Amino acid sequence: MADPTHCQLALDPNVREAARRRLASVRGHVEGIVRMLEREDVYCVDVLRQLKAVDGALSKVGDAVLRSHLHHHVTSARERGDADEIVDELMEILKYR
Amino acid sequence: MADPTHCQLALDPNVREAARRRLASVRGHVEGIVRMLEREDVYCVDVLRQLKAVDGALSKVGDAVLRSHLHHHVTSARERGDADEIVDELMEILKYR
Amino acid sequence: MADPTHCQLALDPNVREAARRRLASVRGHVEGIVRMLEREDVYCVDVLRQLKAVDGALSKVGDAVLRSHLHHHVTSARERGDADEIVDELMEILKYR
């Protein structure tokens, strides 16, 4: 983000800390699947189930960050004067979400 | 997987090794986002972009495992006699995919 | 929408007209699949392909309406004083999108 108008838009500290903890747990989950994939007899569907669980956990982190972004930055974009950039970058992220 | 008819259905070794390597890289990516979230000035949208990239990488791993499962196990389920279970567990995974 | 603070938040006329035309074309597409399903020899995968195409067309309509909503209503919510409702209803829609 080189855009100077965005410089002050930091993620809310509480949401950031909650996201960090959740994501550290996701990292452990992914580490578990890596080890699972070292076993010769691992069943495809068990891997797919674990990947789906990780995907769900990532979505929860993403939802919390998105909600915070909407609340703290997007709803005040018009006042701040960066509505166009805010909408463009948001649409880029929401595509195929 | 306690079902004995499924015991022989191990993930193809080449696909398993490729998935393991890719997922080890995903773990590194998640680790990077955890560190990113330690920075007070991290921008929400940058976090969302990284989460989306991880999601895309996980989808690629899942697609490779799914393709292998379809090829090696699902297409032969009728011969093997476990078509009903194979379809049920597959539909469970594909829901909201 | 009974909420009086939202009463003035109408969809932008140009976006509305474009969405209406696109959706009329989606309706025609769905009508085509209904007829396709009257044929005894229709192949499952051909139906799934058509459903996927409709899904893609609906997503484009949704993206245009969402972009317009973000641009005209969400970015000015703080000024207007309805940021909380705007964020809540937006998150409800974006879930599992």
Add this chain to the structure above:
Amino acid sequence: MADPTHCQLALDPNVREAARRRLASVRGHVEGIVRMLEREDVYCVDVLRQLKAVDGALSKVGDAVLRSHLHHHVTSARERGDADEIVDELMEILKYR
């Protein structure tokens, strides 16, 4: 579908009739949104909610057709000898699903 090995793979009649009825109802729902978009005061989020409902209804039709395809055609592909095509076309549909 020009592929002759696929010619016999018709959608199960019961699933087809249920899908046809459901999709006729989806068409009516889309028609309702088209009319909704003729109103000058229509609220963006109400349109997005309706699009999401249609998307959910389409997914249910797709799930039923997919389950039938897996059950009747994919699980017997190895016996029939068209496993490669069956897997390729299925993966094409499941991408970004």
